[in-house]
Amino acid sequence: MTSVKTDASRLAVLAIGLAGFVGAGLVPATAQEQVPQGWFKACSKQEDVDICNVQNILMADTGQMITGISLIELKGKVNRKVFQVSVPSGRMVPPGIGLQVDGGKTQKLDYVICFPDRCVAEAQLSDTLVASFKKGSELTLTSVNFQNQPNPIKVSLQGFTGAFDGPALQQSDIEDRQKKLQEFVNKNNEDFAKKLKEEQEKAKAGN
DSSP states (O other): OOOHHHHHHHHHHHHHHHHHHTOOSOOOGGGTTTSOOSOEEEEEEETTEEEEEEEEEEEOTTSOEEEEEEEEEEEESSOEEEEEEEEESOBOSTTOEEEEETTSOOEEEEEEEEOSSEEEEEEEOOHHHHHHHHHOSEEEEEEEBTTSOEEEEEEEOTTHHHHHHSOOOOHHHHHHHHHHHHHHHHHHHHHHHHHHHHHHHHHHHHO
């Protein structure tokens, strides 16, 4: 018989695979006009399971993920609803991730799996949690880094209800998001290389 912990780990891998497929959900504020952002829903089918994932992904200017949020529903051979939060690796595991909607009570999410670039915490996706997201205005997710310092990340809940209750994105929309995100990351890399070259030239001129 498969343990709950093993099942959770497998589901985390499955969900992260889907998140990678539609991972261009949100980019930094500096690129708000360049790339679509906010809450969105994407659905896919893996073997005998239909998966729908309502998510929001916060990213740094470099394109690196800061925090990924997923509300996942599986239907078919496996029926399950899961809430997951992904944060960069280098986190203290025992504290887990604190979840707070507006000024409400903080709920602890336990980590279920870690990869070289991220750790994933998970909780049951309940109707109560969804309702709190629909009524709330801001979500605060707090992980603890390797220096034992809390790292709170605030996420707007604006647009959540429309994404959760509305239709999933079409494949063309997903591809467009990915393309625009890649263009944004490439431009940032080019700008960084240009600034680095300018600094090197200044250093040479100063010698």
